Amino acid sequence: MKRWLLAGACLLALTGCAGQESAKDITMPAPIVIKETESQENRETERAAPTEEMPQKGEKTGRKVPVKVKGIYLTAPVAGSEKRMDEIIGKIDETEINAVVIDFKNDMGRVTCSVDSQLINEIDACQVEIKDMPGLIRRLKKHGIYTIARIVAFRDPYLAEKRPEWCLKLSDGTVFRDRQGLAWINPYKKEVWNYLTEIGEAAAENGFDEVQFDYIRFCTERGVGDVVFEEKDTMGRSKAEAVTQFTSYVYRQLSDRIFVSADVFGGIISSQVDAEAVGQNYGDMAAELDYICPMIYPSHYGDGYFGIAHPDTEPYQTIRAALKGSAVEMKKHGSKGNPAIVRPWLQDFTASYLDTYIEYGPEQVRAQIQALYDAGYDQWMLWSASCQYSWEGLKTPEEAEREAAQIKESRAALSRKGKEKGSDSQESSLAEFPELPEYVAPAGSSRIDGTESVEVVIPQMQMD
Numbered sequence: 001m002k003r004w005l006l007a008g009a010c011l012l013a014l015t016g017c018a019g020q021e022s023a024k025d026i027t028m029p030a031p032i033v034i035k036e037t038e039s040q041e042n043r044e045t046e047r048a049a050p051t052e053e054m055p056q057k058g059e060k061t062g063r064k065v066p067v068k069v070k071g072i073y074l075t076a077p078v079a080g081s082e083k084r085m086d087e088i089i090g091k092i093d094e095t096e097i098n099a100v101v102i103d104f105k106n107d108m109g110r111v112t113c114s115v116d117s118q119l120i121n122e123i124d125a126c127q128v129e130i131k132d133m134p135g136l137i138r139r140l141k142k143h144g145i146y147t148i149a150r151i152v153a154f155r156d157p158y159l160a161e162k163r164p165e166w167c168l169k170l171s172d173g174t175v176f177r178d179r180q181g182l183a184w185i186n187p188y189k190k191e192v193w194n195y196l197t198e199i200g201e202a203a204a205e206n207g208f209d210e211v212q213f214d215y216i217r218f219c220t221e222r223g224v225g226d227v228v229f230e231e232k233d234t235m236g237r238s239k240a241e242a243v244t245q246f247t248s249y250v251y252r253q254l255s256d257r258i259f260v261s262a263d264v265f266g267g268i269i270s271s272q273v274d275a276e277a278v279g280q281n282y283g284d285m286a287a288e289l290d291y292i293c294p295m296i297y298p299s300h301y302g303d304g305y306f307g308i309a310h311p312d313t314e315p316y317q318t319i320r321a322a323l324k325g326s327a328v329e330m331k332k333h334g335s336k337g338n339p340a341i342v343r344p345w346l347q348d349f350t351a352s353y354l355d356t357y358i359e360y361g362p363e364q365v366r367a368q369i370q371a372l373y374d375a376g377y378d379q380w381m382l383w384s385a386s387c388q389y390s391w392e393g394l395k396t397p398e399e400a401e402r403e404a405a406q407i408k409e410s411r412a413a414l415s416r417k418g419k420e421k422g423s424d425s426q427e428s429s430l431a432e433f434p435e436l437p438e439y440v441a442p443a444g445s446s447r448i449d450g451t452e453s454v455e456v457v458i459p460q461m462q463m464d
Contacts, residue, residue, distance in 0.1 A: 064259060067146040067209070069343055070400075071099030071381040076112035076129035078387045079103070079136060089143055091391055096400035100140065101212060101381060102130075104149035104203045107182075109158030115202040119195060123162040137207035148210040148261070149203035153196055155215040157182040166192050168219065168227045176219070176227050184219040187279065188233040188242050196246075197253045200260075210259035212293065213250065217243060217265065217278040239279030248288040261291035263345065266300060269325040282326075283333030289340040293381065296322040296344050298368075299351030310356040316367040319346065323375035343379035344372060348390055362393030369393075373407055 078084045079102045092098070105111050110127035111120055120126065130136060140147050160167045160175050160183030168176040168184045175183050185192045200211040218224075218239050237245070251260045267274035268282050275281055286292045298318040301311035306321035308314050326342055333339055346368040351357045358364070365382065372380050382389060395403060 064209075064257070066259075067098065069099040069146060069148075069379045069381065070096050071101055071146070071148065072097055072387075072389055073101045073150070073381065073383050073385075074103070074387055075385075076103040076106060080112075080130040084387075085136070085139075088387075089140070089145070091389075092145060093143060094396065095391060095394040096397055097394060098144065099146035099148060099381070101148040101150050102208075103152075104206075104208070104211075105151040105199050107152050107155065107215075109152070109156035109160075111199060111202070113206065115199075116205070117198055117202050119198050120202065123159070125158065125162075133206045141207075146210070147208045148212050149200075149206075149208040150212050150214055151196065151199055151203065153213045153216045154185045154187050154192075154218070155182055156185050159183070159185060159195075163191075166195075168224070170226055171228050176224065178219060178221045186229070186233060187218060187239070187246060188229060188235075188237070193246050193249050197250050200250060200254045200258070204254065204258040208258065210261055210291070211250075211254060212261040212263065212291075213247075214263040216247065216262045217280050220277050238276075240276065240281045240284070243279040244281055244284045244288060247285050251288050251290075255290065259290040261293055261340070261343070262289055263293045263295055266294045266296040266322055269294060269296075269322065269329055270306075282329050283339070286330065286340040286342075287333060291343045291379075292340040293343050293345055294322070294326060295383070297347035297351075297383065299347060299349075299354060299357065303356070312351050312354055312357045315347070315360075315364045316371045319344075319368045319371035320375055323372060323377060327376065341379065342377055343381065344377065345381050345383050346372070348382040348384045348388075349386070360390070362390045365390045365393035376411070 074088070078088070079100075088100075092100075103112055105125075108127075109125065111125050112127065113130045113133035114126055114128055115121070137147055155178075156167075157177075160177075164175050166185055166189055168186050170176055177183050196213070200213075203211050219227075234242070247262060254260050262285060264280045264282065264285065265274060265278050268278060268280045282292070282294075296319060298315045299312040301308075301318060301322075303310055305311050306318060308317055308321070311318040323342075323344065326344075330339055330342065346365065347360060348365050350360045369380060372378075
């Protein structure tokens with residue numbers, strides 16, 4: 001049986017932060033959201049309890065404490081900078097943020113601190129950017145900050161050089177690389193599952209509260225249709241079956257001592273084409289995780305998605321529509337037991353690479369958060385690859401506490417109203433939004449021809 005849980009995270013900004021005020025002057029609709037979900041509400045707390053205790057190697061602590069996460073993402077260089085962390089922790093203390101997501105295994109395949117692991121050290125995977133990870137975790141926990149280790153899973157250019165036999169390969173035996181020259185690990189291989197599990201165990205030993213697997217999917221770039229998968233690896237499994245089985249495997253290996261979550265592409269919620277291309281089945285994966293984290297950045301939806309001309313220019317409407325789809329999918333899979341808590345990634349960056357975009361700042365961040373609350377969800381994380389955050393769009397802890405009470409009261413009222421009418425208050429709350437079609441064009445171009453090659457180009461988040 002899965003255990004109940006919670007948590008989250010994302011990132012923040014330092015430069016020009018002094019003197020910023022809270023978001024109380026930002027005008028947004030009152031928090032009216034759907035009925036309260038008791039199984040989530042009663043399992044969550046706002047901040048982690050401060051502690052200096054650290055688990056010993058191999059210890060199964062049993063001290064997992066769920067937190068209702070409002071988080072930010074931090075790169076390892078930022079997390080490893082004492083000066084930057086002084087500023088960030090100061091901002092966290094002043095705002096509703098209560099969690100951080102830190103790169104533990106980064107986009108280049110390197111583990112960002114020293115670890116005691118034969119498998120990891122055998123290939124010299126550590127590139128120390130955070131000199132004292134346990135000390136950093138202790139410091140964060142003293143401030144009641146929940147800690148999440150981001151582990152980039154199936155895109156790994158470093159492993160391609162050390163274990164090319166584990167990577168995606170072309171028919172001539174060469175390693176497949178994406179347009180950035182980065183190699184991808186073969187998600188079908190059990191050796192890869194064990195390697196990533198060991199990295200997750202190392203994160204637990206360093207004191208993290210949660211491991212969050214990113215790029216837990218197949219590559220979708222041009223040319224990937226030429227990749228050859230051997231039957232001894234696939235064993236007749238589809239991409240989605242392989243990813244779901246990996247999710248189940250790492251959950252069972254790690255969940256007795258640390259929460260387990262995964263990032264998923266937002267398009268899989270409403271597009272079967274996207275789901276099949278990346279190998280992510282939203283409901284099936286949710287049944288094998290503590291938290292599932294859809295990346296629903298408005299900039300990642302193509303023009304016309306959800307019936308919105310330019311989703312990036314409508315942050316509130318886009319997030320609300322995306323989470324309506326999430327609610328529908330989770331309801332479909334409700335019979336599978338206790339599904340993961342949904343904790344979305346929200347956008348705190350400007351997508352200037354789009355033809356039609358708007359500047360993102362405090363107002364746009366708050367609009368997304370409001371949409372999330374109005375869709376009946378409570379947890380969120382902000383993404384900024386540069387770790388520059390819109391602090392003015394965040395509330396103080398006191399303001400957030402008052403807002404939470406208002407939301408709870410509003411949801412209870414909606415629930416009572418729904419029961420009186422004999423209808424589902426969540427569905428009626430979202431009735432004014434357009435219905436999701438059976439197929440929504442993916443956020444990028446796609447081509448499906450008569451061959452076995454299927455190419456779906458999904459915009460990648462640039463990590464610079």
